[in-house]
Amino acid sequence: MSFINGSSFLLGLVLSMGVLSEVPMVAMAANGSKFSFFPAVTVEIFNKLPLGATFTIHCKSKDDDLGTHEVGTGQSYSFHFKVNFWGTTLFFCRASHEGNNVDFEIYRASRDDTDRCPDYCMWVANGDGIMGYPESSSEKPDIVIPWKR
Template sequence: MSLLVLWKARTATAATDRINLGTGHKVLVDISNELPNGTSFTIHCKYKDDNLRNHFVDPQQKYGFKFRTNFWGTTLFFCGASWQGRQVEFDIFRASRDDTKRCFYHWG
């Protein structure tokens, strides 16, 4: 159930971190806390040497980041999330899987 919640949570918020990897496509990753029973979680995302640190997400709150994909189309962001003694790790963005499955937008 937790993976489904986090996958579903990828779809709506304002970004807080910006990473410039290159001149590729603009990507916005959005994570909102929709876990049941007022549960908070901690999430930690990384790209190679770019560490976005731990972020604590309260119930019904959001966290996000945006970036440009690299020239070679090999961009990979992965995250680990933990809550109430549970833990999960996953690829939140993998260019080979996700680059054609996104909405276009403009950031300032």
């Protein structure tokens, strides 16, 4: 008898966690505004390539294909999402320009959802490659990924 009750409890717990991982957790603040237990993250990549060059970027996650985007000189491309309940959110991209390309993880929850960039992740494409900056400093990149031919 206790096996059935234990199995039912475990099944209920697993189903509840599955539902919670798909539903945004929203609550009401004291002032009546909504806030989420899983706040939105913004990822943005700027084009700082020399001589007015453009670059192409194609980003995906396991579940979402964000498509291919051409980013002109002085422009940026950004997207928003919520980190999943399990903290395993991952977006990866391929960027290319003038015969050069690079594959990189533009957001990985295990790396970025701590002090690095929990709300806003800034990236820059320049002549040397793709540079990632921590949220606390836009002066020195902490991730540098050189272009490959």
